[in-house]
Amino acid sequence: MSNRNTGVIVHLLDRDLLSAACGGRVPADSFMHTGIIHSKNDGYRTINTEGVSDKRDDHGKIAVYVNYGGWIDFSYSEIADCVSGETIDLSSFVRTFGDRLESNFALAYRWATTDSEDA
Numbered sequence: 001m002s003n004r005n006t007g008v009i010v011h012l013l014d015r016d017l018l019s020a021a022c023g024g025r026v027p028a029d030s031f032m033h034t035g036i037i038h039s040k041n042d043g044y045r046t047i048n049t050e051g052v053s054d055k056r057d058d059h060g061k062i063a064v065y066v067n068y069g070g071w072i073d074f075s076y077s078e079i080a081d082c083v084s085g086e087t088i089d090l091s092s093f094v095r096t097f098g099d100r101l102e103s104n105f106a107l108a109y110r111w112a113t114t115d116s117e118d119a
Contacts, residue, residue: 004105008090008112010035010047017082018064022072030066036079037090037112045111046079051094051104053111 012035019028032048039045046064047053054063054071062079063071074082090112094105 004091005109005113006089006091008037008109009087010037010090010093012084012086012088013046013064013079013082014084017084018072018074021074021078021082026066026072030068031072032065032067033093034064035088035093036083037108039112040114044076045108047090047093047108049093049095051101051108053104053108 012033013031015028015031015033018031018034019026032050034046034048036044037047037053043055044062045053045055046062048065052065054065056062056076060075061073062076063073064079065071090105090109094108095101
């Protein structure tokens, strides 16, 4: 079993609302389970259960990964409208299966708990 740090809260996104926000071009069940994490420096990233995350780009867009291997860009306000109200600790949200997922978790945890935008 993994011995992960705790204390980073993931705000879960509703997949039905994500589908609606992109005009239904992606079915709700095609979105991976995704949430938002915030950093100490008030940045934010989307993150999925494999610990893969994306941060806002220079145009204010942030991506959510879909199961068939693509990314769908959303504005922050679109993402904010998709927050379900449910939360979970990052240590429980990112699946535990091998070194890659542990590395992804460690990167996301470090980003959320330090002042570094690049962690």
